[in-house]
Amino acid sequence: MADCELCGAMKVSVRHVKMGKAEVAACARCSEKMNLGPKETAPGLARAQSMNARPAHLTPYSAKGKKGKDIMLKSTLELVDDYALRITAARKAKGWNQATLGKRMAETVNIIKSTESGKRPTDSVLKKFERVLSITLYEASTPSQTQRVDTSTGRGMTLGDYLDDLR
16 A cells, blocks of 8 residues: 555555556556556557567577678669659659658658759658659769779789888
8 A cells, every 4th residue: 555646545546547647656546547557559569569579599690699681781772863843843743742741651841842952852751742742852872983993914012012112
């Protein structure tokens, strides 16, 4: 038997329940009135949590105890250079202003403005742009071309050659 921290009832049975971010001792009447009982987890959240709770042998770097994504599984798609222009053009083609696009994407106007000015947003925001505007912002990556500066047929200067020149 204890005192209810909400209504002040003395010597009643209490349960420790969450109220906001705090844990309080509440009597059954207060718990029922304020709906402080155990809450169900939202279906989408429960599914996401169960997907994250994979067995240790399936997670990357589990043997070494490191967390994070396996960089070797990186996709071959990369963001196009003119993504800001594509987003702006697609938005104007639909006749939307930045506030309308932000509402349709569930993002703030500041994110829309900064992206259209050339600041790169997160990958999830880029995916939203693709979905809402029906555009593609990722293309297959192409290997960069490398070229030798010295095109002579010699082997080039080594550290030993440099030291010989100094003597």
